[in-house]
Amino acid sequence: MYAISELAKLTGITAFTLRYYEKIGVLPKPRRHNGEGAGIRTYSEADLQMIRFIHGLKLSGMKLEDIAGFTGDGCLLTNPDMPEYDVS
Template identity: 45%
Template sequence: MTTTEIDRSAPEAPAARSISEVAELTGVSAHTLRYYERIGLLDVNRDHAGRRLFSPNDIQRVVFITRLRHTDMPIRQVQRYFALVEAGPETQPERLELLVRHRESVLAQLTDLHAALETIDYKIAIYGGSDTSFA
């Protein structure tokens, strides 16, 4: 309880990572990471030489952005979301609303995808798909 040994042996260092490490880790290219920062999705600290040091939190954010992009959220809306985050806790209701609205669009996409899957399965079932009927 009074020793500091454990703290010393377990590094408290935030394990900041370089842009190329984050690129490899997340599958987002270094070019794109810089682009994301430029348009305000990220705000990454620098080392003494001006190089980006991605904190674990920055990396989590990149992953979250990627998830949102996978659901076709327009970059503009992602920008808006993180602008709200930067603006402080009083924007939480607005962020929530944005997410809830986006959730609807994801559900709609799921419906669309299932419909398309059925069509494709039908085509596959009738084999070559030489006709263009779909149901």
């Protein structure tokens, strides 16, 4: 499990941006340590893969609104039976 600061270092995306992506629906709400509202965000390896994928879409020029629609409709990377790929 990763804290948001660790995830920011691994992806090159600031913690502020990760929180913003969560707020606008580009990223799903993360698990929280010590409670749902005030707990510390924790991210899994699958979350890291998803964030790298989203970052790749953003770098390709896709708008955040389009990314949110794409990932919100059940992106293939959210399927636990799919093998993990390095999309960084």
